[in-house]
Amino acid sequence: MLEINGYHKTFHAGTPNEVKALKQIRLTIQNGSFVVVIGTNGSGKSTLLNAVAGAFLPDRGTVLLDGHNITNWSEHRRAKLVGRVFQNPFSGTAPGMTIAENLAMAARRGRFPGISWALGPHLLDACRDRIRTLRMGLEDRLDTAIGGLSGGQRQALTLLMATWQSPALLLLDEHTAALDPRSAERIIELTNEIVTRHRLTTLMVTHSMHQAANLGDRLIMMHKGEVVRDSSGADKQRQRPDDLLAYFDQLRRREMLDESAAEMLREQYV
Amino acid sequence: MNLLLGSLTIGLILSLLGLGVYISFKIFSFADMTADGSLTLGGAVAAILLVSGVSPLIATLAATGAGLLAGLVTGLLHTRCRIHALLSGILTMTALYSVNLRVMGKSNISLMSTATLADSAEQLGTPFFGKGGTVLLLGWQVASRDLSVLLATLLLVLLVSLLLYLFFRTNLGTVMRATGDNPQMVRAQGTDTGLMITLGLALSNGLIALSGALLTQYQGFSDVQMGIGMLVWGLASVIIGESLVRGGRLGLAICGVLIGSLLFRLLVAIALRFGLNPNDLKLITALCVFGALVLPGWLGSVTARMKGGSHA
Numbered sequence: 001m002l003e004i005n006g007y008h009k010t011f012h013a014g015t016p017n018e019v020k021a022l023k024q025i026r027l028t029i030q031n032g033s034f035v036v037v038i039g040t041n042g043s044g045k046s047t048l049l050n051a052v053a054g055a056f057l058p059d060r061g062t063v064l065l066d067g068h069n070i071t072n073w074s075e076h077r078r079a080k081l082v083g084r085v086f087q088n089p090f091s092g093t094a095p096g097m098t099i100a101e102n103l104a105m106a107a108r109r110g111r112f113p114g115i116s117w118a119l120g121p122h123l124l125d126a127c128r129d130r131i132r133t134l135r136m137g138l139e140d141r142l143d144t145a146i147g148g149l150s151g152g153q154r155q156a157l158t159l160l161m162a163t164w165q166s167p168a169l170l171l172l173d174e175h176t177a178a179l180d181p182r183s184a185e186r187i188i189e190l191t192n193e194i195v196t197r198h199r200l201t202t203l204m205v206t207h208s209m210h211q212a213a214n215l216g217d218r219l220i221m222m223h224k225g226e227v228v229r230d231s232s233g234a235d236k237q238r239q240r241p242d243d244l245l246a247y248f249d250q251l252r253r254r255e256m257l258d259e260s261a262a263e264m265l266r267e268q269y270v
Numbered sequence: 271m272n273l274l275l276g277s278l279t280i281g282l283i284l285s286l287l288g289l290g291v292y293i294s295f296k297i298f299s300f301a302d303m304t305a306d307g308s309l310t311l312g313g314a315v316a317a318i319l320l321v322s323g324v325s326p327l328i329a330t331l332a333a334t335g336a337g338l339l340a341g342l343v344t345g346l347l348h349t350r351c352r353i354h355a356l357l358s359g360i361l362t363m364t365a366l367y368s369v370n371l372r373v374m375g376k377s378n379i380s381l382m383s384t385a386t387l388a389d390s391a392e393q394l395g396t397p398f399f400g401k402g403g404t405v406l407l408l409g410w411q412v413a414s415r416d417l418s419v420l421l422a423t424l425l426l427v428l429l430v431s432l433l434l435y436l437f438f439r440t441n442l443g444t445v446m447r448a449t450g451d452n453p454q455m456v457r458a459q460g461t462d463t464g465l466m467i468t469l470g471l472a473l474s475n476g477l478i479a480l481s482g483a484l485l486t487q488y489q490g491f492s493d494v495q496m497g498i499g500m501l502v503w504g505l506a507s508v509i510i511g512e513s514l515v516r517g518g519r520l521g522l523a524i525c526g527v528l529i530g531s532l533l534f535r536l537l538v539a540i541a542l543r544f545g546l547n548p549n550d551l552k553l554i555t556a557l558c559v560f561g562a563l564v565l566p567g568w569l570g571s572v573t574a575r576m577k578g579g580s581h582a
Contacts, residue, residue, distance in 0.1 A: 053458075075458075076456075076457045076460050076461055079459060079460030079461075084458045086454070086458075090452075091454050092455055092458065094451035094452040094456075095451060095452065096447075096451045097444070097448055097451060102448075104441065104444060105441075105445060105455075105456070105461075108441060108459075109459045110459075112461075113440075113441035113444065113461060114441055114442060115437070115440050115441070116440060117439065117440060118439055118440055119439070161459070162458075
């Protein structure tokens with residue numbers, strides 16, 4: 001279970017570029033739940049994911065995961081509990097190393113890498129078995145350097161690495177945004193398959209209304225560093241991409257109204 | 271021929287320096303200036319221990335350990351105190367200059383009347399090549415001592431290279447290589463990249479100090495200035511090796527460094543033989559590295575333009 005309590009983060013505090021990226025976020029995610037986060041640009045959805053992953057520490061607030069208070073844990077320490085797939089397909093794998101070597105690191109995620117042989121026969125067998133589930137024909141190319149693979153293949157391997165040891169929480173940060181439509185679709189299928197098979201607690205950020213409507217059992221909408229809508233169950237299943245777009249339009253119109261009203265008041269009274 | 275044997279021996283000894291530079295510069299993309307200081311440190315520690323009667327083997331190991339510590343300091347400065355990579359190396363290198371003077375107590379130590387690893391190598395070679403005489407090698411008379419030392423150095427360097435290769439195939443070594451390749455990925459897999467960089471720099475400088483210790487014992491003296499410009503020397507070996515052995519696989523890359531170091535030393539020996547002023551050596555070394563870094567890019571763009579031109 002993930003519990004975020006009163007999480008507050010301001011970037012560049014005290015400068016003209018000050019951004020209140022996350023404002024008093026309060027969020028509880030039950031085990032086995034697949035939560036999709038959408039939001040406008042700069043709404044703080046990716047920042048929320050990075051906050052959970054430990055890319056920075058909060059100004060205020062706590063993060064609890066799987067019974068541990070991980071608020072002050074470093075990024076690499078959290079990786080024991082958290083699997084991640086990044087937006088950039090190049091971020092999740094080491095390009096100069098082979099598929100097998102990358103997977104070997106994932107197989108030992110969170111443990112200190114000791115002086116034991118990295119690529120034992122057991123591991124290579126396990127690699128082949130797991131890569132076969134991707135159905136991309138990569139199981140015969142364990143010795144290929146990852147840098148020569150396509151973005152979709154790399155993202156599929158990253159997904160496999162993030163979930164090799166069932167993590168207490170899987171973080172997916174717009175992980176199909178940089179892929180061509182066909183690869184993106186394939187990765188989404190795989191994501192759904194893996195998350196369902198292992199019943200993983202998942203937090204996925206997306207920019208695609210289509211994915212948001214069709215995936216997961218809970219939908220969170222963020223705007224300006226706050227959770228503005230949180231729907232689950234039948235309420236979540238009812239929502240179509242058009243409904244989500246309409247809601248964002250509504251948010252935008254309300255904001256414009258705020259601005260034009262402020263402008264009007266300024267003209268009249270200042 | 272004796273000149274050739276000598277050059278090969280020094281080339282082999284300095285290939286350990288090359289391997290150290292390969293680790294910091296190629297694996298971690300870290301231009302580690304500590305090298306200049308830790309090479310001298312290795313020589314200084316080995317020399318002072320040998321003079322005070324410690325066995326050559328233990329003195330050499332101690333010198334390697336001192337290098338490990340120097341690398342550790344640079345690593346901690348960079349990863350824990352968040353000092354810029356280049357600057358943390360420069361700080362350690364500068365501090366080591368004083369440390370080396372303190373270790374030796376003076377600016378150079380002669381080992382002429384002290385038993386060194388070179389003498390041990392000569393003893394090992396005695397059953398094969400006889401004592402103190404000369405041996406006929408490919409039609410040349412060479413000193414049996416020189417041949418023994420060369421072969422012993424070759425064995426040692428091959429052993430160290432093999433161990434290094436095996437180490438980089440372990441889990442720890444794999445994660446270290448990945449740290450230079452994609453640190454974000456390593457953090458996401460739960461390893462502290464700072465720790466990996468620190469350990470890697472320790473390993474690198476340990477090798478460099480070992481190189482310094484062997485060099486000191488081979489040439490029969492240690493000097494506080496012997497490390498100046500050695501990082502660039504190591505870079506030259508790495509870059510020459512890289513241009514000869516392409517493909518980027520670990521084993522090949524290590525072989526490349528060995529070959530690069532031997533070749534570079536031979537080139538230098540030939541240049542000196544044909545009248546190169548030793549004072550110009552560092553300038554020539556720097557120019558060689560400059561050329562090796564820049565020329566491939568220039569040649570590439572020129573050939574690309576020519577191809578583009580023929581299409582137009």
